[in-house]
Amino acid sequence: MDAVPDLSAAAQAMLEGRYLRRGADGHITGTAADLFDEVGAFVARAEDQYEPGSADRWARSFSALMQQLAFLPNSPTLMNAGTRLGILSGCFVLPLEDSLTSIFSTLQHTALLHQAGAGTGYSFGHLRPAGDKVDSTGGTAGGPVSFLGLFDTAVDVVERSGRRRGACLGALDVSHPDILEFVDAKASTPGALSHFALSVAVPDSFLRAVESGATQPLINPRTGVTVGRVAATDVFDAICTAAHRCGDPGILFLDTVNRAHPLPEWIETTNPCGEVPLLPYESCNLGSVNLAACVRDREIDWERLTDTVRVGVRFLDDVIDVSRYPFDVLDRAARRTRKIGLGFMGLAELLATLGVPYDSDRAVEIAEDLARHIARTAHEASAELAATRGAYPAAPQVRVAAARKRRNLQVTSVAPTGSISLLAGTSAGIEPFATIGGRRRILGREVVEIEPAFTAVARDRGCYDDVVGAVLETGTVRTNPRVPADLRAAFPTAVEVAPEWHVRMQAAVQRHVDAAVSKTVLLPASASVAVVREVFLAAWRAGAKGITVFRTESVDDLSSRPRDDHVACLSCT
Template identity: 30%
Template sequence: MTARGFLRSKDLIPEVTMPAQSAVSLPAESFEHPESRARDLHVIRRDGQVSGFDPGKITVAMTKAYLAVEGANASGSQRIRETVERLVGQVVEALTRRQPAGGRVHIEDIQDQVELALMRAGEHRVARAYVLYREERARARQDQAEPVAAQAERLRVTRADGGQVPLDEARLRRIVEESCQRIAGVEPEAIVAETHRNLYDGIPEAELGTALVMCARTLIEREPGYSYVAAGLLLDTLRREALSFLGGVEAGATFEEMAKRYPDYFIAYVRRGVELELLDPRLLEFDLERLARVLEPARDRQFGYLGLQTLYDRYFLHYDGTHFELPQAFFMRVAMGLALNEIDREERAAEFYRLLASFDFMSSTPTLFNAGTRRPQLSSCYLSTIPDDLDGIYSAIRDNALLSKFAGGLGNDWTPVRALGAHIKGTNGRSQGVVPFLKVANDTAVAVNQGGRRRGAVCAYLEIWHLDIEEFLELRKNTGDERRRTHDMNTANWVPDLFMRRVIDEADWTLFSPDETPDLHDLYGAAFEAHYREYEAQAERGELRNYKRVSAVALWRRMLSMLFETGHPWITFKDACNARSPQQHTGVVHSSNLCTEITLNTSDDEIAVCNLGSVNLAAHVGAEGIDAARLERTVRTAMRMLDNVIDINWYSVPQARRANMRHRPVGLGVMGFQDALYRLGLPYASREAVDFADRSMETISYYAIQASSELAQERGAYASFAGSLWSRGILPIDSIRLLAEQRGEPLTMDTSTTLDWDALRERIRRTGMRNSNCLAIAPTATIANIVGVSPSIEPTYRNLYVKSNLSGEFTVVNPHLVEALKARGLWDAVLVNDLKYFDGSVQAIERVPEPIKALYTTAFEIDPNWLVEAASRRQKWLDQSQSLNLYMAEASGPKLDALYRNAWRRGLKTTYYLRSLGATHVEKSTVADGALNRVAAAPAAPACAVDDPECEACQ
């Protein structure tokens, strides 16, 4: 709808022309508030005045619209009353969801929600009557409307001290125009006009800034450039807040003014942060004036709105609710925090700052949260094994709480804990099994929520032979005994190869209690199989108390069924993780982490720690492909930053410090993979994209391993280097052979290379490695938002959607698609509405050319075997794993079975979430040929009819 007007609040009720006899008395219950939360909302009327929000008026408006269409005889219709009640509830829910704590909403926004609710309900005739009346009234108002400038002269702004001043219209326009500079396709006047629509007399100064931002936000769906405009407007608010807190001019500063003020602001910021005991006092030992000159204020303009709002809400330093950290100070604070132990601290801090501020690389969230602070907990992931005794279990849960408090993600290996019914020698009683303790761990993660900045999170792992596995599979169900459910905890299956072979052979599988089979936990490959078969023989002879024989296929089906129904437990592969681990000589990988990309050894004495950061792949590709020189520079600096994390990190438990100092693992990953494909013009579901996944990961892997060997030459090899695969000249690409030998059959996994790996092997033999592990691909959901690229290795979810997180709701539109459609003259309001209707898919929009449809296929329209194939190509270069989400629009048992068997055969170490769609969503979004990401019962799209070792698709 294009018409907007300026009516009194009563005009929410469409005074449609109806027969005289249609005047009716609406039932009293129609006027009741459907949501008590609505009382905290207020309505901005078109004359700038504010009144209370009354859902009863929406009820009257909708009912009259129905009567206008269906006539007076429908006035007593039970169907209409019920429909109106339901739709009003949806409108109120939408409005209160945006502002759960209450606030002000413009009358036009309420009418938009009414119109949207009618359309979504399929009430198109009623919606049309409502729209036509709105447009008619808008035209009438337009004829009578006074100029915006005249309206503005009457408005006053309430300052923080309570005083009121006239609205500074000139400054408002200057801020808007400045935020729109050098951004194509945006119109400053549109933002000014929309802002005036949301102003009212006496508006607080802070709310005025919010109104500007919100107005720009509403325009993002039609022009992605408004995301940068909204960020620029938000920056004005941030500058005002920060400078006022530090004693600056209360009016804040424009972009141009801030460019001159940034150095002085930065020095004052560091000193005040130390004074407030928020920053490490050692930051004052840096040459602050030198670092202030390094700052690049112009880089504040590169943020999109979602990225900057996320930083403001969750990352920037604040005191008593007032934020005083601006973007470039934030990046420099992190850089200084990572350079504390460097010899030339200023030079390294400047180097680290430039890398972060350029968006070529981004450290993980804990590092961004805490670097340079008094408690620098910088590591991302902690993995632990839970011992089989009460003291050990509760000590581990306590460790979870301490690690989670400072933003660590947790992976717990629960396999050693004895099963339900097992004998307890100390009390001569029977064990309650793993599940009750998992409930305690679940509630601990909820209680310790990382200071409100993000939810506490933990994943529990259990091997598939554990006698409690059947209950474990149901932990996330919404039915059953709530005392045996963990709705907030992630869960994952730890699956040995023997089980997969039993599934293929349709053989039986035996479940054991670990107190009777303790060595299975530390065994894998041939040794595991030999001991497992011996325990099965003991069970047959009656020598074991607790065991259960089940069909392997039935258990596998149940695993897949629960994965589809609840999203858990995830499926991860024990033998692939261990056979290819560089640290086989020092222990066993018993689980992965919260996001399934970390594969490190754990024991009673060591809690594994990993330190993460991600390369923005999109920033390192051009039309000709990968910019290898730039990528090498980025990776070298990034690896140094990650290695520094280990020494600077604040450890809340000693087992974590012991493991991190001994092995020094890091996990360099990637984000922006989908954006890189767009820049190269490669559809995700193509052999060219799979090949790019291979070559790009090879390049990153090569430079990361090379950088670690250079650090070893400078700083010394990690303590447990001797005996590792590295020391034996076995690199990740070489360890594929070890897994194949262990399985006794070739993997359907590519082993081709393009770089000089022999020279790198020789270098490692001479210098060693600084880090036991170098590579892991994390989900990067939040840091990708900050940088403004697609997360991790994910395909595009939708080309237009609303994203919700702790910072609120954000419209996300694919800027690459918009640019491509603009180039063909196809981007207009009609196409925006088509994208909304088809849930962000272009496949059913006839006027979109086929090449664009192929390039901008979304996640649920891609055969998931393409995701597996690309992941297999990356996995060959990784010494750890990757967070691999799999998308399936129309899941079924045979499709899931084929997909996860394919993942195992192609050498993947882990998988992450299975994403699926509801039937109604699938029906509306179905592509032109009538099917979404169809999966054959055997491996599909990228695979041939037979596994030909010479075929590119089969690799």
């Protein structure tokens, strides 16, 4: 068995603070290798129901990939495999209907899921608007935003004793009469709804109305009656202004999502970071290949990537079988479609190691080649599992013939991977480097470090000692004349990458991803509302399923958001 590579100070802090098992006295009882062995063995228990006696063999394969940091599952799997909680899925989408019974039933489900470190996504679009009548009491409704506050408070109370800060996503259809109040819910009150990311669900017709200057109807969901009209540009400008101010709301492109979904049921929301649009009660079971571990001698090791993807798909399918679901409806939904999300992290590190600037045509081509290869390999692996285990039960209902032959309705998704990429010592998801070096706080512990990929190449080029001080002070190398020009180009930070390159990269990868790609465009403090507007429109035109922006030095400090290091939701990574 391979030993776990030396971990960075940040990874060690994350490992000890979040993942390693502890005894009754609170002391750590094992190592990273022990953790990966335990997780691998627990997940591989599923193998015996398909091939008796095979669990030990697959446990070794699963553990080896994790010990090499070549593949890691989402944090709830690492945290809960083999424990009393046993919930291995990262996130769930829970329905909210227009009744107190539905709302408080969902609130109960929320509390139990967040206790286990999972995240939750909701559509608040079925709730009647504020001021609407309530026949049973003769009173008036509080509206979606008031219930957002209720859920945020409940999650805060549940998680005060937990190891993770679970995230929530609240979506609202742009046609809801309370849309402007929703859009401004976080921007108008810094620090409010700290467990929630917000997303406005928009159809193509709304964005076409923005382009043409037409109006948008406002429809009471209780009655289905249009109660008013508003200029689409006014609503869109409000969305862009709020996002510019605090990073919320993002946008969910509903028609793009549902055109790509193989089942006829309509999707209304996503998991907290947006990489998995889901039907009610469905869950996301996520894992990510470390692309940086698939480079050898400055070339992509396609064979290793293929092998890692194939084992990763098997691991995630097994997760569905061994995970505990606290409610039968969650169990049934997970098994009906068997959706998994095999994605990747380390794209920025891979590109830098190859000497390719993230913001270049060549980088976009490489990313698309990688996404295409991962998708093809993952689909083949899922089809092979279906040949021996059977397809998912909903297969006869899907609209896409090829999807009926797989074990899993959806196979690929790209998560932000903020936690597990830190553990693996690589860059997050498809994002550029957040910083090249500096101080950071990991679960209350301050660590100082420089990106390992930059350290390696700078030492090799003989410039490390000359630039290390400046890198730690500024966090960047692009403006440092002491760094060779080709290295400056290869190591941009997210804020140094122009918005159009962020969108191009997302779109190139999305073309080969079943679910979605989690993406936050990090903007400089000087970026205008017009830049936010163009990012949103460009993402829609390019075929993205959703997108968020975050401007540095915006009113809502990064530490108050349900993300880690600019982009990481703590529930699905």
